[in-house]
Amino acid sequence: xxxxxxxxxxxxxxxxxxxxxxxxxxxxxxxxxxxxxxxxxxxxxxxxxxxxxxxxxxxxxxxxxxxxxxxxxxxxxxxxxxxxxxxxxxxxxxxxxxxxxxxxxxxxxxxxxxxxxxxxxxxxxxxxxxxxxxxxxxxxxxxxxxxxxxxxxxxxxxxxxxxxxxxxxxxxxxx
Numbered sequence: 282x283x284x285x286x287x288x289x290x291x292x293x294x295x296x297x298x299x300x301x302x303x304x305x306x307x308x309x310x311x312x313x314x315x316x317x318x319x320x321x322x323x324x325x326x327x328x329x330x331x332x333x334x335x336x337x338x339x340x341x342x343x344x345x346x347x348x349x350x351x352x353x354x355x356x357x358x359x360x361x362x363x364x365x366x367x368x369x370x371x372x373x374x375x376x377x378x379x380x381x382x383x384x385x386x387x388x389x390x391x392x393x394x395x396x397x398x399x400x401x402x403x404x405x406x407x408x409x410x411x412x413x414x415x416x417x418x419x420x421x422x423x424x425x426x427x428x429x430x431x432x433x434x435x436x437x438x439x440x441x442x443x444x445x446x447x448x449x450x451x452x453x454x455x456x
Contacts, residue, residue: 290317293338296399297324300336300430303447304395308455322394334425335394337385341377341429342400370404375413378429382450386422395453396424400431407433411448419450426453 294317301312312326312334322337378398385396402410410429419427427450 292340292399293323296338296397296430297326297336299445300338300395300397300428300447301326301334303445304453308453310455321388322390333393335391337390337394337396338399339381339385339396340399341374341381371409371413374400374402374405374410375417378414379417379419382419382427386420386424390423392423393425394423395426395428397428397430398450400429402431402433405433407431407446407448414448414450422451424451427451428453 294314298314301314304310305312310328312328315325315327315333317323318325318335322335324336324338326334326336328334378400381398382396390396400410410431410433414429429448429450430445431448432445
C-alpha cells in the first residue's frame, strides 16, 4: 500500500493534469508536465518555448469526517461510512475554501503560479458554490489565477459522470 504522501502526490498530479488540460484547451496553450517542484508550488509545467507555469494544488472539504471518508476510500480502507457533521454543508465547504485560499495568499509564490483548490462535492451544486464564493473577498496575492477544481453531482449540473469543472476565484488571463 502506498503511503499518505505518495497518495497525496498522485492526487496533486492528477488534479494538476486535469487543470492544465482545461487551461490548454481554454487558451489554446500547450503546457506539458515538467517536474514536481519539491517545495511549494507543487508542480511545474512548461510551454515548448520553456516558459514555466507553476501550479499549487490543495484541497478543501465539508469537514474532518468527510476528509476521513475520502482519504479512507483512496487508501481502500474497509468500513468507510460517510458521516455528516451536521449544519449547513454549503457553508462548511465555502468556509474551508475561503480559509485555505486566505492561508495560501499569505505565502509567497511565483508570479506565474496558479492555485487550484480541489473539491469533491456530493451535496453542493457547482452553481451554488460559485455564487457563494463570489460573495467573499480574497486578499491581494501574486497568483496568476485561483480556481476551485471539482467534481459535482451530475443530477443538477448536466455533467457526465467523470466531468470536472473549474470555478474561477481569480481568473487567469494571457498577458
